[in-house]
Amino acid sequence: MPPQGKQDGRASGTAADVGSGLFNPVNDRRISELIVDQVRLLIRQQQLNPGDRLPPERELCERFGVSRVTVREALRVLETNGLLEIRVGARGGAFVTKPSKERVGEGIADLLTLSAVSAAEATEARLILEVGMVPLICERADEDDIADLQDICDRQDDALATGDYSINLSAEFHERLAECAHNSAVQMLSHSIRGPLLMSLGRAQQTAPEMGPVGANEHRELVHAIQDHDATKATEIMRQHLGRTARRVKNL
Amino acid sequence: MPPQGKQDGRASGTAADVGSGLFNPVNDRRISELIVDQVRLLIRQQQLNPGDRLPPERELCERFGVSRVTVREALRVLETNGLLEIRVGARGGAFVTKPSKERVGEGIADLLTLSAVSAAEATEARLILEVGMVPLICERADEDDIADLQDICDRQDDALATGDYSINLSAEFHERLAECAHNSAVQMLSHSIRGPLLMSLGRAQQTAPEMGPVGANEHRELVHAIQDHDATKATEIMRQHLGRTARRVKNL
DNA sequence: AAGGTCTATTGGTATGACCATAAGCGCCCA
């Protein structure tokens, strides 16, 4: 039988139209979407767990009774959503992934970037998040956190001395700082808002060379306040620290 | 010529291996991904704008020099990312969509839901966002905003009187409140954190019937404070309002 | 003029084949 098989195209059935008193809302969705929903549900219900491997595409075809194209579209969607990782080769296949903080953060950043979020808006959002998380940080930062933060401050001083200071070091500080809140939701949100921000901000930082030393000093003061569990003082420092950036963005 | 075409499988070329002094990093990505990148770039650069229609799949195949399957996978990914909307039928095709606030918010909510964000974490994040946005609201809320908020409060009172009060009314209040900040980034973030929260919280609200009147009163007080542009007072009200919820979650 | 019907356009799906990749196994040679 040459290419001419038993396809009936969409999943809409003509069988459901007759006999049932109320006309059931005809299933108008793509078959691949149905598969996506099914797999996603299994993952959410933890019947499929991170690390698990799905059957090979060809076997999934048989099980779902669809063609490989359809299965592949479903897998592609799930992969795009960060639920699966697909590897080629002998022991390859579709593996359930645990959405990592980074991955989720990237996804949010993408969404924000692609929507019409201006630099000013992103800056405000960042200010709210980063200032708001300071009390949590003061409460929860442990010795490791403090040590890491101080290490970053040291490297900042070194970089300033040699003229190597870059915005990356500052970003690293804030990134690590967010970890200190010990709350992954807060961490992801603040991480993801930083992406679009950096993109809009671009190289503005480098056009303000005086920012380096001042910013670095504030970082260190902030660490001290955190070490003292002085939420009030720490919050105030953070507010000023970010407020300066905010004003600069507004003048852009 | 029966199915046996000119396929060379991956995009890796055997042609680039010879002749070039340095071995170019072999292109190891999927062809469909390359197409995705290309289209996404066009959208980001606004060479493709919301509402624009891409050429039909079959034409894209010719232009890219790939098969329809590949083009379709790319389109599916872009659709999943909320960049395209695909319509079937005569004047159908792939249309560039403007990621709406709702859509982006849903995407973020999905990501947060699928990651391991606990109710406690989500509650904290929400508290930070919603308390932090209050000053913005006090500064920017216009007459329409106030009127809408008061309308919601009125309906809450009615609902309380008739016993119809539900968590949805409260959610509507907070949703509208976020709009008053006139910052789409903040709005999206706070919206998206509310999704996972409601899911974990479930029906807890209904098990605390005394919450209704108290919460509704606080809503109204909040509106008054906003009307007076009293950021300090409004912030304090919001902090208490959400703080009670936060404590309840912790006791869960 | 109102309504239904035809047709062209376009996405959705099915088949079958072949290529590329990567892991495992075993053979061959040193």
Place this chain on the structure above:
DNA sequence: TGGGCGCTTATGGTCATACCAATAGACCTT
């Protein structure tokens, strides 16, 4: 005996072709 080279195999990636389904607009009928 040890190490590397090549085969085998499992699996995803891609291609080509064909047909179905949905939709809009033109066209025709009444």
